[in-house]
Amino acid sequence: ATTAPTRDLTIAEVRLTPILVADAPLLNTQGVHQPYTPRLIVEIVTADGITGLGETYGDTKYLEIARPLAERLTGRSVMDVNGLFALDLGVDASRVQGQVDAGGLRGVQSADKLRLSVLSAFEVACLDAQGRALGLPVHALLGGRLRDSVEYSAYLFYKWAGHPAGVTAEPDDWGAALDPAGVVAQARTFKDRYGFTSFKLKGGVFPPDEEIAAVRALAEAFPGHPLRLDPNGAWSVETSLKVAKELGDVLEYLEDPTLGTPAMAQVSAGTQVPLATNMCVTTFGEIKEAFTKDAVQVVLSDHHYWGGLRGTRELAAICAAFGVGVSMHSNTHLGISLAAMTQVAATVPNLHHACDTHYPWQSEDVLTERVAFDGGRVAVTDAPGLGVTLDRDELERLHRRWTEDDGTLRDRDDAAAMRTGEPGWRQPVMPRW
Ligand code: GKR
Numbered sequence: 001a002t003t004a005p006t007r008d009l010t011i012a013e014v015r016l017t018p019i020l021v022a023d024a025p026l027l028n029t030q031g032v033h034q035p036y037t038p039r040l041i042v043e044i045v046t047a048d049g050i051t052g053l054g055e056t057y058g059d060t061k062y063l064e065i066a067r068p069l070a071e072r073l074t075g076r077s078v079m080d081v082n083g084l085f086a087l088d089l090g091v092d093a094s095r096v097q098g099q100v101d102a103g104g105l106r107g108v109q110s111a112d113k114l115r116l117s118v119l120s121a122f123e124v125a126c127l128d129a130q131g132r133a134l135g136l137p138v139h140a141l142l143g144g145r146l147r148d149s150v151e152y153s154a155y156l157f158y159k160w161a162g163h164p165a166g167v168t169a170e171p172d173d174w175g176a177a178l179d180p181a182g183v184v185a186q187a188r189t190f191k192d193r194y195g196f197t198s199f200k201l202k203g204g205v206f207p208p209d210e211e212i213a214a215v216r217a218l219a220e221a222f223p224g225h226p227l228r229l230d231p232n233g234a235w236s237v238e239t240s241l242k243v244a245k246e247l248g249d250v251l252e253y254l255e256d257p258t259l260g261t262p263a264m265a266q267v268s269a270g271t272q273v274p275l276a277t278n279m280c281v282t283t284f285g286e287i288k289e290a291f292t293k294d295a296v297q298v299v300l301s302d303h304h305y306w307g308g309l310r311g312t313r314e315l316a317a318i319c320a321a322f323g324v325g326v327s328m329h330s331n332t333h334l335g336i337s338l339a340a341m342t343q344v345a346a347t348v349p350n351l352h353h354a355c356d357t358h359y360p361w362q363s364e365d366v367l368t369e370r371v372a373f374d375g376g377r378v379a380v381t382d383a384p385g386l387g388v389t390l391d392r393d394e395l396e397r398l399h400r401r402w403t404e405d406d407g408t409l410r411d412r413d414d415a416a417a418m419r420t421g422e423p424g425w426r427q428p429v430m431p432r433w
């Protein structure tokens with residue numbers, strides 16, 4: 001008789017490492033990216049010495065929840081992911097009240113979203129550990145991959161050539177992009193370096209006519225390539241309809257043209273251009289109203305706040321039931337999250353659009369080998385777990401940057417970063433145009 005090998009999948013240790021990662025001066029409607037952005041790296045170590053990796057937002061409010069959670073996990077099993085999500089983390093609404101951060105760019109802030117954004121990193125780390133213990137890739141734990149590679153779209157941003165003078169920052173070689181020619185040049189660099197054939201432009205930065213001109217320039221430079229424009233809700237219903245009319249022939253979809261489900265529903269009723277969102281449908285509770293009102297045709301998942309990789313699959317199933325498309329958007333992230341996105345994306349049957357990723361903007365990572373794009377796609381690895389390896393020296397270096405920071409960069413604040421370049425700059429009242 002054969003006996004199954006015994007493994008001890010009890011959690012023996014959880015390590016949390018907050019880091020600051022170099023970021024480029026990318027513009028959005030709330031300001032500009034800081035020179036360094038906070039991320040949290042989670043390591044879950046089993047009694048057998050297997051380590052699973054996870055990554056999420058590193059701002060203070062996430063750390064405050066992650067730290068006590070980490071202490072409670074010792075002695076539990078990495079297999080008990082449902083139990084992990086059932087834990088009461090004691091996150092109350094007052095934690096999010098009056099907080100201003102980039103969360104404004106990813107919909108409502110709520111205690112539950114905060115809780116899920118922390119848990120997702122632990123879920124991914126558990127799945128990574130399970131996969132490593134079993135010698136199976138994470139996608140196998142989610143039912144198996146349906147595709148060999150996952151397509152990503154280039155994420156174009158208006159950007160300054162560098163961060164404001166006098167600010168400590170890492171240089172980047174992308175140059176400025178502040179007009180249609182700059183946007184097209186940036187798209188060309190993306191295509192040359194990574195092979196992307198689908199493009200998303202972050203809008204809401206310049207008056208709509210300038211952004212319409214930029215998308216037109218992209219359509220001329222890259223005929224037939226899918227294009228998206230995402231102003232993060234900066235436009236009124238009227239402006240959204242005008243943009244949809246002018247760009248209707250070239251847009252794959254318009255992403256969050258305006259704020260809130262009722263306004264999105266009005267835009268949706270007045271155009272044939274599909275609307276996508278990572279702002280008005282960001283929690284399961286928001287689905288019913290949006291789908292009932294036909295406010296959106298594509299929901300952009302983000303495993304960090306949709307409850308991890310399993311939550312992402314649940315979202316995709318609901319979208320399928322309602323005939324709503326599904327894809328993924330991203331925030332500044334590193335290779336652990338890109339690997340996690342790729343593993344889950346490989347298992348989602350109804351993924352019909354390229355996912356977007358900030359990863360090419362990150363010159364630094366905590367992996368020994370960066371996740372690679374080939375023809376704009378990431379190959380779905382069959383290596384155990386997420387298939388990535390932590391570079392401990394790099395983790396330590398980026399953590400040192402976090403410990404040495406005086407606190408100004410530990411919470412992402414795009415408006416504050418904008419004010420270092422343009423004193424007196426004020427966050428615009430929405431709708432901006
Ligand atoms: O990084 O500036 C940014 C993006 O605007 C990000 O924060 C958004 O959450 O990329 C996201 C989006 O699709 O709206």
Ligand code: MG
Nearest residue numbers: 230255278329
């Ligand atoms: Mg978006």
